[in-house]
Amino acid sequence: MPARRVGSVRLLRQGDEVLDEALILTFDAGHSFTGEETVEFQVHGSVAIIGALLARLGEMPGLRQAEPGEFTRRALENERLDLAQIEGLADLLESETEAQRRQAMKMFSGALGQKAEGWRGKLIRAMALLEVTIDFADEEVPEDVYPEVIAVLDGVMAELRVEITGVAAAERIRTGFEVAIVGAPNVGKSTLLNGLAGRDAAITSDVAGTTRDVIEVRMDVAGLPVTFLDTAGLRETEDVVESVGIARAKERAAQADLRVFLLDDPSQGAELAEEGDILLQAKADVAGGSFPGVSGKTGAGIAELITAISERLSSRVAHAGVATHLRHKRALQEGCDALEQARDLMLQNVEMSEIVAEEIRRAVYALDSLVGRVDVEAILDEVFSSFCLGK
Template identity: 65%
Template sequence: MDTIFALATARGKAGVAVIRISGPRAAEAGQALAGSLPASRVAGLRRLHDGEGGLLDEALVLAFDEGASFTGEKVVEFQCHGSPATVAAVLAALGRLPGMRMAEPGEFTRRALENGVMDLAQVEGLGDLLEAETEAQRRQALRVLSGALGDRAESWRSNLIRAAALLEATIDFADEEVPVDVTGEVGALLDAMLCELTAEIDGVAVAERIREGFEVAIVGPPNAGKSTLLNHLAGREAAITSEHAGTTRDVIEVRMDLHGLPVTILDTAGLRDSADAVETIGIARAIDRAKAADLRIFLLDDSGETQGLAPLAEDIVVRGKADLAGGDGLAVSGKTGQGVAELVARITSVLEQRAARAVTATRARHRQAMIVAQGAIGEAQNQLSLGMEVAELAAEDLRRAIRALDSLVGRVDVEHVLDEIFARFCLGK
């Protein structure tokens, strides 16, 4: 296997740059540049030299033994000064050593997976953690990275193996008198499994929204103050505002962090009947995006009309241009800021309640694997309802469920997703 190396920190000027080496020749490469390596997991100050004895830098050097590193292989790390010239010189010196090559994007993490240091769900959690922009995204990614989904999958797998073993025992001793009826224990195990899987499957959609971001659409008639409200929320002139109705023709998006939740606010075209062909297209797009959004803010004028788009139970209905009109109920003004804090609090409350329903699984791939397992368990229950004469068919259904759960953590049937997952990683990870 090749020994790989790469810059593990961001490119550009920095106080410190970390260069990572992993593979069978990592220690040899480290010694070639540093002269000697410190004890495992102990930092040592060393002068780095190139192959001709020229001084490259003075760096902290760390060495990790096989089985005790991020990749599970022998690893050496140089903590160099972070100038681009220093980094380039050290990388060039490593590239001239025999058996060394630059790592591909995500290759360090892929080796961690192949060496059993991480499971596939943890790899996805690490990818999400590297992309996290808000506190909710960080917490969710860290939960997956810590192995929470793998632990759940292992627990489910153990229960299914137990149920399958009981059925297999019944099959193996079909010609003898089996002293214990296993249907009660198997049925209880499968019932509990289905309840847990159903809860996880239902929570994936929310977890995906935390990772990708919730969408909140501002909808209402023209000149209700939608674009002005968006600009106030964004803290900048994201949308053009005008006294003329129909100014907004397309959906304008602004990404925000609301109390740790990733949220994209959508400013949409004013809802009304229009003879203008371009405005009509904008209105159609507004309705489509509003229907697909996670939450809608209906910003209404004095007429109170929603132009055929009815609010759902959790949608927020407010009056616009509160600085110009009185009345009861929640009203906001993007121009003066009146009522905006209360509106943000309402939005945050609704989305926090939804985020609380997020579970361990976070991706459509996880959901699909669990749906397959859920269906296989359901089939096993149907077989068992026909009697122990078809226990062999039920056992095969349980084996199918086990294979589906194994795919969650990368034991089987995941080669087709690996390239896509690791391509999203940066070079030094």
């Protein structure tokens, strides 16, 4: 079949035995996902058909089943994707919410690679200017290149610092937020969790101390991935098991991104509360109160609570950068540190062009690692371990 064409054919197992009717797509080298010459089979998706097709292909010399992430790894090796795009693809495959999808798609589209290429070009220009002073050290250089080099370094460092600051927010979008529901026993925490989830995720009872471990429910809140935590009721107790649950509750609540406190009385306060946390009247369906309340039993106030949570969490990710992984932050910080060192050297001694150029080269090396130009092998296994077979 001609390359880059689609055709409908009958797949035969042996002789005239029809395995399936399928669409066949053929790609020339340089035009497929991997960049290699490729044939794609689009078959009916039953387990039996796929199993029979794989078995028949496996009988052919030179064919084997792809390893996890092998197609994407080949795309990297053939320079169809850079390393940051591959991480974006992995995030895209695992995305659960709209915010995660948008962020991963930005990475997969090459946004970080484009920024890294821009920084690289500017720093190469700075090194070229310094090379002039090195190569012609015994001659009079027409103009002082240091001011232009310092301007380049300042500009790139400013952009790197913005990206470094935004990594934390971007990582929260990728991994998700935690919101802890905190309060005394029998205040309605488990009922509220069930109301938020729309199902019986937690056991509810009039018996104090029913919830003894942290119960987690993952939800999509305004496109953001949020895990709600139903914690043990906070009180003094001599029950050993319950006391362990209370200690865990305090620990998880302290680590959570946001806390929702259910209170019988606003004057009780909440000793674990931080600025931005939400304090609500518990069991608003039966208890009157002078401050906003919520009832997991009737649903009163739940919509308002979800809105308040989404507003608080959305404000925290408003300045999320393109870089989304801890690896990116480390590379960006290493590059920024090298440029700061280069700038300091320039201001200290104008006779240190070689050392300054080497520091800028170190920054370029760090930024190149973002897209996989260097130090690829050290992290490939970790990156591709999350891919499914054949992707």
